[in-house]
Amino acid sequence: MKIEHGVIIIAGLLIFAIFGLIFSAPEDVPAHTELSKINQKGILAQEADNKEKLKEHASLMQEKITEIARKSLGLNIFMSDFFQSYFPMTDGSKMEVPEGKEPFQICNVAENIPIHLQNIVKTKKFQMFAEKYSDYPMELNLQDERWSESSFHYGLIANSDDGRTALTHFHVNSCTNQITDAERYFLSCHNNAKHQIFSTINKNDVLASLSHPDFCTIPLDSWRQSVYEYNQKIKEQLENHLPTIETIDKSYESVSAYQLELHRLDLLGDISSMYVMAVDDKQEIEEKIKKHDDLFGPLPEELLKLIEQRNEN
Numbered sequence: 001m002k003i004e005h006g007v008i009i010i011a012g013l014l015i016f017a018i019f020g021l022i023f024s025a026p027e028d029v030p031a032h033t034e035l036s037k038i039n040q041k042g043i044l045a046q047e048a049d050n051k052e053k054l055k056e057h058a059s060l061m062q063e064k065i066t067e068i069a070r071k072s073l074g075l076n077i078f079m080s081d082f083f084q085s086y087f088p089m090t091d092g093s094k095m096e097v098p099e100g101k102e103p104f105q106i107c108n109v110a111e112n113i114p115i116h117l118q119n120i121v122k123t124k125k126f127q128m129f130a131e132k133y134s135d136y137p138m139e140l141n142l143q144d145e146r147w148s149e150s151s152f153h154y155g156l157i158a159n160s161d162d163g164r165t166a167l168t169h170f171h172v173n174s175c176t177n178q179i180t181d182a183e184r185y186f187l188s189c190h191n192n193a194k195h196q197i198f199s200t201i202n203k204n205d206v207l208a209s210l211s212h213p214d215f216c217t218i219p220l221d222s223w224r225q226s227v228y229e230y231n232q233k234i235k236e237q238l239e240n241h242l243p244t245i246e247t248i249d250k251s252y253e254s255v256s257a258y259q260l261e262l263h264r265l266d267l268l269g270d271i272s273s274m275y276v277m278a279v280d281d282k283q284e285i286e287e288k289i290k291k292h293d294d295l296f297g298p299l300p301e302e303l304l305k306l307i308e309q310r311n312e313n
Helices: 002-022 031-047 051-073 081-086 110-121 124-133 203-210 222-246 252-276 282-296 301-312
Strands: 138-145 151-159 164-173 187-191 196-200
Touching (some): 031 051, 031 110, 051 081, 051 110, 110 164, 124 203, 187 203, 196 203, 222 252, 222 301, 252 282
Antiparallel strands (some): 138 151, 187 196
């Protein structure tokens, strides 16, 4: 009798569990499963060239990721429709390593977005960024970069009321789900009204900015501020040069001269940016300077004077 009584209890528990599964609400579906299913429906709609269904699934995917991100990151997250250009996310087995690159594994992403977000939250740089900007609307920007070292990009962009933004990003390996740049700091401050962008990968500068009272300011010493101002001049020259391609005659000489000037300004921009960001790799800076010297002669006098001032200090 004791054995029969035990069997009855076990059978009852099994029935209870089965009914629990049958009557479970749709929202009880695990987040990773839900995202995977939506993405698969998007793939089928794309293959069938059903644009209406594709747009419908893309919007639903965007809505679900936003909901998951708000819970995981604890921020007032929104996503722009730009995400939909990456939907549906291609099956990892169907992506190819670019020709000329060493082979590497590429895996699926959609079902792993929740774990990616959970791993991002654990990083120190996320915690510091979130602490400063948690009171601002935060855009989550996803970009599929798996063709490059199997990475998936997560950008966070805080938006102020006066049109300024503060941006940082994270890259996750699609196969290990680990943050590949957890210890590499990046911050970009945008002032849309003044059309100014200042970015840095210097950890000390990022930390100084995150503790600065201003919305997004990357504090610089007086010398680096001078180089930054020079860099802005080069940027302005580059912006003025770009549209001149429309006005020149399309002869080989004119196009070559246009491209050379473009290359020269790019090099000067890179060199001055590396000084502004206090890049540790002196060899890389020296190589760029040598490249400029070989192609265009000595650096402009203004930049040379700035470099000399630094060496004197």
